[in-house]
Amino acid sequence: MLNVPTLAKLQAEGKKPNVVFWVGCAGSFDDRAKKITKAFVKILNQTGTSFAVLGAEETCTGDPAKRAGNEFLFQMQALQNITTLNSYDVTKIVTTCPHCFNTLKNEYPELGGNYNVMHHTQFLKQLLKEETLTIEGGKFKGKRITFHDPCYLGRANNVYEAPRELIQKLDAELVEMKSCKSKGLCCGAGGAQMFKDAEAGDKEVNIERTEEALKTKPDIIAAACPFCNTMMTDGIKNKAQEGNTQVMDVAELIATANDL
Amino acid sequence: MIEYLPNILFFILLLTSSCLFFRNLNRIRRNIFLGKDLDRNDQRSLRWKNMIRVALGQSKMVSRPIAGTLHVIVYVGFILINIELLEIILDGLTGKHRLFAPYLGSIYSFLIAVFEVLAFLVLVAVFFFWTRRNVLKIKRFLKDEMKGWPKLDADIILYFEVVLMLLFLSMNATDSILQDLDPTNYIKAGSFPISQFIAPLFEGISIENLRILERSFWWIHISGIFIFMNYLYYSKHLHILLAFPNTFYANLNSKGKFKVDVNIKNEVQSMMDPSFLIPEGKNTVPDKFGASDVFDLNWVQLMNAYSCTECGRCTSVCPANITGKKLSPRKIMMDTRDRLEEVGENLNSNKGVFKLDQKQLLNDYVSPEELWACTSCNACVEACPIEIDPLSIIMDMRQYLVMEQSAAPAELNSMMGNIENNGAPWPFSNQDRLQWADE
Ligand code: SF4
Ligand code: SF4
Numbered sequence: 129m130l131n132v133p134t135l136a137k138l139q140a141e142g143k144k145p146n147v148v149f150w151v152g153c154a155g156s157f158d159d160r161a162k163k164i165t166k167a168f169v170k171i172l173n174q175t176g177t178s179f180a181v182l183g184a185e186e187t188c189t190g191d192p193a194k195r196a197g198n199e200f201l202f203q204m205q206a207l208q209n210i211t212t213l214n215s216y217d218v219t220k221i222v223t224t225c226p227h228c229f230n231t232l233k234n235e236y237p238e239l240g241g242n243y244n245v246m247h248h249t250q251f252l253k254q255l256l257k258e259e260t261l262t263i264e265g266g267k268f269k270g271k272r273i274t275f276h277d278p279c280y281l282g283r284a285n286n287v288y289e290a291p292r293e294l295i296q297k298l299d300a301e302l303v304e305m306k307s308c309k310s311k312g313l314c315c316g317a318g319g320a321q322m323f324k325d326a327e328a329g330d331k332e333v334n335i336e337r338t339e340e341a342l343k344t345k346p347d348i349i350a351a352a353c354p355f356c357n358t359m360m361t362d363g364i365k366n367k368a369q370e371g372n373t374q375v376m377d378v379a380e381l382i383a384t385a386n387d388l
Numbered sequence: 389m390i391e392y393l394p395n396i397l398f399f400i401l402l403l404t405s406s407c408l409f410f411r412n413l414n415r416i417r418r419n420i421f422l423g424k425d426l427d428r429n430d431q432r433s434l435r436w437k438n439m440i441r442v443a444l445g446q447s448k449m450v451s452r453p454i455a456g457t458l459h460v461i462v463y464v465g466f467i468l469i470n471i472e473l474l475e476i477i478l479d480g481l482t483g484k485h486r487l488f489a490p491y492l493g494s495i496y497s498f499l500i501a502v503f504e505v506l507a508f509l510v511l512v513a514v515f516f517f518w519t520r521r522n523v524l525k526i527k528r529f530l531k532d533e534m535k536g537w538p539k540l541d542a543d544i545i546l547y548f549e550v551v552l553m554l555l556f557l558s559m560n561a562t563d564s565i566l567q568d569l570d571p572t573n574y575i576k577a578g579s580f581p582i583s584q585f586i587a588p589l590f591e592g593i594s595i596e597n598l599r600i601l602e603r604s605f606w607w608i609h610i611s612g613i614f615i616f617m618n619y620l621y622y623s624k625h626l627h628i629l630l631a632f633p634n635t636f637y638a639n640l641n642s643k644g645k646f647k648v649d650v651n652i653k654n655e656v657q658s659m660m661d662p663s664f665l666i667p668e669g670k671n672t673v674p675d676k677f678g679a680s681d682v683f684d685l686n687w688v689q690l691m692n693a694y695s696c697t698e699c700g701r702c703t704s705v706c707p708a709n710i711t712g713k714k715l716s717p718r719k720i721m722m723d724t725r726d727r728l729e730e731v732g733e734n735l736n737s738n739k740g741v742f743k744l745d746q747k748q749l750l751n752d753y754v755s756p757e758e759l760w761a762c763t764s765c766n767a768c769v770e771a772c773p774i775e776i777d778p779l780s781i782i783m784d785m786r787q788y789l790v791m792e793q794s795a796a797p798a799e800l801n802s803m804m805g806n807i808e809n810n811g812a813p814w815p816f817s818n819q820d821r822l823q824w825a826d827e
Contacts, residue, residue, distance in 0.1 A: 132825040151821070153812040162824040169825075183822040187811030195764050196800045197678065197786030199649050201807060203656040234645035239653060279765040284644025307705075310770055314707040319764030323803035323813055327761040330712030337707075 161354035265299030277312035278353035338363025398480035405614035423687035489577030500578035528700035678787030702768035717768035717778035
């Protein structure tokens, strides 16, 4: 049974969590992404991390609206969220979505929302460093894992090492794709593309990226974004490689390794 | 009097080409400042460092080792040979040949030798560049937006370099022979590790003819340089100047941070909460959201357009372009410059007042189809060797499409409708946000 307190509940009990877990729309509603959410919560529970979620008080950060060009709608969402977060005196946020991460971290301050925002891979790395979290290597021993850099984590915010350091703890073999880190190729979902059909062309972006990933002959494609995860999973299906290659979030890898 | 004729001629040539050059620079400056204000004067020491690293140090060029190394050679050659240019200009003005030689002694010989070796290396690099464009036909040089003038422009520059370097070496070759034959007019100075191999071509020619040859090379060389200087304005080669301010004023924030329009915050707040009163004088909603023409972009974006080298590194890593979509970030920059040039011409021919021309950047140059193909992945921004930001222009134009024209693709409209009504891009009830915890 997951232990997922809401901020409202904790406040009613006169308590305050150390960190707010921003679940995000994909993490809340998308079936595949919900698994990532749960895997991350399992780790939070296992490590005894004091956290809370906003639950029904959370609403879209406004990222897809902003990338689609709708600054008004973005600010409406942002101001609403900032009002909520500030009313709870939130100072620290962790999120499993690089898009939420980027927006909360970079685009909320000017509108009055100043928080210490972390991506879950950075957060987990910190838990590891503090020795609150240990990762059992056994399960993935000898497996080939390639990491797909989410644009909004990598290039947008220069976080390249945290997810890799976590993967390396799995005793697996980390193999890099031809374009990785600052040169990583997009999965095709960013900039609100997730919500529309692609323009005419000769290929889908996720297929291009999946082909690149498959060239490393991976057992697992590790992702760190629910949207990348969807795109790469679709790519793997398209290539009929479900039998050979799995797409997993870094949080899922760790939860699996630790038998959670 | 007649003996000063060459000096006078040279002076006139120097003056005319400099005037033209500065007139053009001024026009570029004027055009760039047609753009909106943007304060990029913060963190100056970081900006200096960035400029020194990226523009002077070419740090981003070498991420592609072959092209990068070749470029560094041409670039170093260009800068150092310019030192020699100073002597050549003084020669033209005073009529005194190899003016610096007596002061520099053996250092002078060393310098001339270095210039010659560089000139040779430049020739080699240019040969490879030309091959890459015309024989190997590397894909990024041959995209649609490169057809016609841009392709020719790139080749012209290479031919220019070849001619200038050959003239420089021939000048030295004839000069070195004359140093032996005509020591009163040609002082003994310099060493000629490369041009010594051309010198045999000029053996056996009479002193008079050699002098004519030497002077001709000299004149054609310096005229070539003046022409080159004024050709820049019409060429992608403006980057040799603009790369510097362009990197100095580059964005220093995280690439994921897009411009937040704080001016509309009050308006948004009053929309959300009717009891919120906008403070007096604080209602600063702009007349127009986003960009449909160059006037709506900021001056850094316009400077970006003039600085673009049309190298296509951005386009070659663009996920949309790689998968065959119309979007090419390089084309966005080239279109912006073309439109800005068109506006500039309009200003020139109408005494500095813009005459409406029923055209704009959007639709007449950049189509919505291109804009909507962008994943905002920042690969183009990362790849650009001089830190141009095509993505910011794409986003500003999207903002115009959505906020001024309500012209988003239908699926995006329903996504935005969902956010507005349910607080998520999908049609789920916000009350169900925590359901996953119980599943
Ligand atoms: S940000 Fe847009 S234009 Fe730039 S590389 Fe990515 S998809 Fe292409
Ligand atoms: S924007 Fe930068 S990378 Fe793209 S063509 Fe111009 S100079 Fe090259």
